[in-house]
Amino acid sequence: MKAFLPFLAVIFLVLLVIVGVKTASLYFLFGVVVPYAALLTFLAGVVYRTVKWGTTPVPFHIPTTCGQQKTLPWIKQSKIENPSGTGGVIVRMLLEVFMFRSLFRNLKTEMHEGPKITYGSDKWLWLAGLSFHWSFLFIVIRHLRFFTQGVPMPVQIVEGLDSFLQIGLPLVYITDVLFLAAVTYLFIRRVTIPQVKYISLAADYFPLFLLLAIGCSGVLMRYFLRVDIVSVKTFTMGLVSLRPKIVPGISTLFYIHLFLISTLFAYFPWSKLMHMGGVFLSPTRNLANNSRIKRHINPWNYPVKVHTYAEYEEDFREKMKMAGVPVEKE
Amino acid sequence: MAKEPKPEELLKTINYTPPKTGWMDTPVEIKPGMFCWGAKAKSLNTVGFPNARDWNPTEEDWKLPDNWQEILIEGIRERLSKYRSFRLFMDICVRCGACADKCHFYIGTGDPKNMPVLRAELMRSVYRKYFTTPGKVLGKLAGARELDLQVLKEWWYYFFQCTECRRCSVFCPYGIDTAEVTMVGRELLNLLGLNIEWTMGPVAACYMKGNHLGLEPHTIVNNIEFMLDDIETITGIKVTPTFNRKGAEILFVTPSGDLFADPGTYTCMGYLMLFHELGLDYTWSTYASEGGNFGFFTSNEMAKRLNSKIYAEAKRLGVKWILGGECGHMWRVLNQYMDTWNGPADFLEVPKSPITGTVFDNAKSTKMTHIIEFTADLIKNGKLNLDKRRNDHLKVTFHDSCNTARGMGLFEEPRYVIKNTCNHFYEMPDGTTREQTFCCGSGSGLNAGEDMELRLKGGLPRANAAKYVHEKYGVNMLANICAIDRAALTTSMNYWVPAVGVTGVHELVANALVMKGEKKRETNLRGDPLQMPEEEPEVAAGAAAPAEKTAGGKANV
Numbered sequence: 001m002k003a004f005l006p007f008l009a010v011i012f013l014v015l016l017v018i019v020g021v022k023t024a025s026l027y028f029l030f031g032v033v034v035p036y037a038a039l040l041t042f043l044a045g046v047v048y049r050t051v052k053w054g055t056t057p058v059p060f061h062i063p064t065t066c067g068q069q070k071t072l073p074w075i076k077q078s079k080i081e082n083p084s085g086t087g088g089v090i091v092r093m094l095l096e097v098f099m100f101r102s103l104f105r106n107l108k109t110e111m112h113e114g115p116k117i118t119y120g121s122d123k124w125l126w127l128a129g130l131s132f133h134w135s136f137l138f139i140v141i142r143h144l145r146f147f148t149q150g151v152p153m154p155v156q157i158v159e160g161l162d163s164f165l166q167i168g169l170p171l172v173y174i175t176d177v178l179f180l181a182a183v184t185y186l187f188i189r190r191v192t193i194p195q196v197k198y199i200s201l202a203a204d205y206f207p208l209f210l211l212l213a214i215g216c217s218g219v220l221m222r223y224f225l226r227v228d229i230v231s232v233k234t235f236t237m238g239l240v241s242l243r244p245k246i247v248p249g250i251s252t253l254f255y256i257h258l259f260l261i262s263t264l265f266a267y268f269p270w271s272k273l274m275h276m277g278g279v280f281l282s283p284t285r286n287l288a289n290n291s292r293i294k295r296h297i298n299p300w301n302y303p304v305k306v307h308t309y310a311e312y313e314e315d316f317r318e319k320m321k322m323a324g325v326p327v328e329k330e
Numbered sequence: 331m332a333k334e335p336k337p338e339e340l341l342k343t344i345n346y347t348p349p350k351t352g353w354m355d356t357p358v359e360i361k362p363g364m365f366c367w368g369a370k371a372k373s374l375n376t377v378g379f380p381n382a383r384d385w386n387p388t389e390e391d392w393k394l395p396d397n398w399q400e401i402l403i404e405g406i407r408e409r410l411s412k413y414r415s416f417r418l419f420m421d422i423c424v425r426c427g428a429c430a431d432k433c434h435f436y437i438g439t440g441d442p443k444n445m446p447v448l449r450a451e452l453m454r455s456v457y458r459k460y461f462t463t464p465g466k467v468l469g470k471l472a473g474a475r476e477l478d479l480q481v482l483k484e485w486w487y488y489f490f491q492c493t494e495c496r497r498c499s500v501f502c503p504y505g506i507d508t509a510e511v512t513m514v515g516r517e518l519l520n521l522l523g524l525n526i527e528w529t530m531g532p533v534a535a536c537y538m539k540g541n542h543l544g545l546e547p548h549t550i551v552n553n554i555e556f557m558l559d560d561i562e563t564i565t566g567i568k569v570t571p572t573f574n575r576k577g578a579e580i581l582f583v584t585p586s587g588d589l590f591a592d593p594g595t596y597t598c599m600g601y602l603m604l605f606h607e608l609g610l611d612y613t614w615s616t617y618a619s620e621g622g623n624f625g626f627f628t629s630n631e632m633a634k635r636l637n638s639k640i641y642a643e644a645k646r647l648g649v650k651w652i653l654g655g656e657c658g659h660m661w662r663v664l665n666q667y668m669d670t671w672n673g674p675a676d677f678l679e680v681p682k683s684p685i686t687g688t689v690f691d692n693a694k695s696t697k698m699t700h701i702i703e704f705t706a707d708l709i710k711n712g713k714l715n716l717d718k719r720r721n722d723h724l725k726v727t728f729h730d731s732c733n734t735a736r737g738m739g740l741f742e743e744p745r746y747v748i749k750n751t752c753n754h755f756y757e758m759p760d761g762t763t764r765e766q767t768f769c770c771g772s773g774s775g776l777n778a779g780e781d782m783e784l785r786l787k788g789g790l791p792r793a794n795a796a797k798y799v800h801e802k803y804g805v806n807m808l809a810n811i812c813a814i815d816r817a818a819l820t821t822s823m824n825y826w827v828p829a830v831g832v833t834g835v836h837e838l839v840a841n842a843l844v845m846k847g848e849k850k851r852e853t854n855l856r857g858d859p860l861q862m863p864e865e866e867p868e869v870a871a872g873a874a875a876p877a878e879k880t881a882g883g884k885a886n887v
Contacts (some may be wrong), residue, residue, distance in 0.1 A: 005471065005782055011727065015518055023583065049421070052417070053417060053421075056417050056418075057412060058413075058415070059413060060666055060667055060670055061667075061670065062666055063666075064499045064765075065735070065736055065738055066765040067738035067739055067764075068741045068742050069739030069741075070692050070737050071743060072710070072743070074710060075706075075743065077546055081739075082739040084692075092641055096503070096505075102428075102500065102503050102504075102505065103426075103428055103501070103503040105371060105500065107432070107766075108431070109431035111344065111346070113657060116794065117790070117794045117795075119759070125426060129503070134844075137461065159711050194346075194347060194348050194432070195346070195430045195445060196427040197348075198348040198448075199427060200425060201425065202471050202472070203464075203472060203473060204424070204425050231336060270464060272422060272424045274421060275423075277506060278422035279422070279655075282415075282422075282505040283414060284506075284507045285505040289738070291741060292664075292665055292693045292694070293693070294694075294695055295669045295670065295674050297670065300412055301671065306635050306638045307537050307635075307639075309617050309639075309646055312538075312540060312617050313617075315538070316547050319547055320547045320549045320574075320616070321550055323573075324551070325547050325548075325574050
């Protein structure tokens with residue numbers, strides 16, 4: 001059920017475009033209004049959410065230390081897993097963001113007879129997650145060719161790298177395959193691993209179906225039901241230059257692709273997809289373990305009621321004297 | 331737990347297959363053996379906490395104020411605006427499940443609500459309902475749910491089935507730390523007087539008497555005097571510590587558990603002997619007589635209230651710096667919280683070992699050094715005369731305590747000390763040590779008697795790793811640097827791997843320490859006969875000459 005409704009939702013989105021564009025000819029709505037609105041929602045939403053996080057104080061210094069602390073000079077510090085300075089934190093964050101360092105640690109815990117509990121290496125989630133995110137990034141960069149005059153050098157380099165296998169015509173992009181495979185894997189593990197299935201919400205399935213549909217529509221356009229690429233570029237350049245114009249001769253498939261991407265953009269800031277921004281702000285990762293070296297300030301630190309020494313001595317003076325413990329007042 | 335089931339019976343109750351019903355539709359069942367008794371009115375009143383009354387978690391009526399929902403929702407709102415961690419961790423989880431099998435309570439119970447992700451979802455579902463638009467509009471479809479009495483009871487049950495050990499946060503790709511969620515959860519529960527007595531009793535005792543055990547000043551002195559008698563019997567040396575002494579160079583603070591029950595008391599004897607041998611100018615305090623902080627398992631404010639005594643006492647006594655004993659959560663608090671709450675400690679000096687001259691720059695601001703750092707430095711500088719053979723009957727492994735591991739990164743210092751005091755040291759398997767270490771199963775104020783089934787199940791992963799090295803290498807002693815570990819692991823080992831004992835590292839140090847003028851030792855600190863070959867003691871590597879008692883002596887690197 002949790003997976004079925006999001007699946008229906010994505011089907012519904014596709015049908016909406018077919019009806020809207022094919023029967024009602026709402027080209028301007030689906031081609032211009034929706035993408036602009038989605039982009040604005042995305043930008044405003046991401047800024048709003050990030051500012052909201054960013055303006056919430058970090059009262060305490062709570063890095064999760066995953067290596068040896070800075071200590072005596074003859075003990076080697078783990079400067080990345082337990083950084084004591086900004087440099088180490090930056091490297092730690094880069095590894096986290098670009099290589100998914102923490103997920104790379106993943107273990108599979110298994111209970112055997114005996115009992116014997118084992119902790120085996122389990123990198124599949126890491127591999128699929130990394131493949132998906134990197135492929136997505138490559139695909140986004142490749143798509144920049146639709147939004148720039150000519151094709152910038154970096155985009156050409158990415159395209160070249162991505163198609164270096166030189167298979168098929170048009171050349172198959174490796175990231176297209178990886179993207180679809182990784183998203184499929186992420187879906188399959190969600191429904192086949194009982195624990196993961198148990199924790200999954202509709203909000204976990206919806207982005208997966210949406211991404212799959214986006215990927216499939218893109219792949220269809222590039223390899224199978226080819227669209228008129230010149231018209232598409234004329235259209236996208238109109239969008240990006242703020243002189244949007246509907247270009248005739250572009251197939252409905254393109255509008256489906258565009259609408260699903262618009263949905264992703266609009267949905268992004270209000271969903272778990274915001275982990276993209278959130279990871280940078282995570283206080284267990286982006287703080288150095290230097291709270292004994294440098295005082296961390298809590299902006300809302302307030303005075304509290306304490307039981308003072310004077311009050312304590314008042315309670316126990318006679319007992320202290322009997323035990324030979326010095327007191328302030330005789 | 332009325333009757334303790336046998337290990338094989340307990341194991342049979344572990345079932346990893348999730349229930350047929352979804353977690354929101356599976357009501358909480360408060361099972362005996364899995365929870366601690368509710369906090370008493372007396373304890374709550376002592377520290378001025380709300381809704382103080384005696385109550386019983388197994389009864390239907392928890393005697394809540396009428397507007398309890400409102401109190402909690404406002405409490406969540408306030409904490410969302412105060413803690414970035416909390417707000418962020420409510421928002422960014424993608425439920426990838428990487429944390430699921432990392433929790434010792436999940437491994438030991440199979441209860442899906444002990445998966446860190448689901449423990450946090452207990453809170454997130456309510457957050458979504460009251461603080462996010464999709465949750466308000468779509469309700470259950472968006473993973474949102476009303477805060478009703480069932481949910482509240484579920485919170486209480488599961489936020490007191492988390493030891494805030496932070497193992498999950500090591501594996502989370504966004505560093506989501508369930509401890510942050512549990513801590514907020516417990517703070518919220520405290521707004522309704524819903525704590526556990528095992529935490530609240532010590533909090534009240536610590537507030538009034540200075541330590542969790544409620545030891546009054548004369549009792550502290552008496553307990554230590556008992557230890558001094560034992561030390562004299564074993565070594566022939568009369569040790570004379572001081573209490574509340576103004577003008578001492580160092581204030582020593584350790585968890586009160588070390589003063590009370592073995593094997594913690596042996597560790598404490600270790601401190602006393604080491605300091606005596608060094609001629610350290612230090613004092614104990616009966617006011618700041620607690621290194622641990624059960625307030626930390628209650629609320630941020632309560633933790634700060636208890637912690638304030640350490641700096642206040644250091645200031646009153648006019649010491650130069652503070653030395654802290656072997657403890658786990660105590661050191662998370664001292665490393666990550668104390669200076670922020672109660673600093674700056676500008677009336678103290680940067681800790682400097684009077685024996686080696688080493689300056690502990692890594693405590694430049696807090697002015698508080700961990701005894702294992704202090705001792706490692708002594709050994710490195712050859713200031714201790716150690717006869718490792720006295721620990722030859724031990725095959726030792728080291729249990730990294732959650733908080734010194736993941737909230738500090740104290741890995742090599744204790745290993746260095748152990749290797750210099752014992753000839754036989756073996757590591758437990760990868761995945762169970764250092765930053766991936768397992769909780770003893772009883773941390774964060776859960777080491778009561780009535781929740782024994784929970785503790786034993788939560789202790790299973792650690793005990794199982796100990797069992798592995800016991801079977802493979804004959805390991806018979808589990809060393810650690812945490813007072814709760816010393817108490818909790820003793821119970822856990824007795825149950826799961828009875829052949830493995832538990833010790834603090836400074837017990838090992840004191841047993842190996844050849845003190846000036848000591849008589850020939852017949853027994854170790856536990857009173858067990860020493861099994862030593864009859865020959866001259868060899869001096870441990872790195873310990874060249876007997877310690878020199880020169881306060882402020884030069885570094886000898």
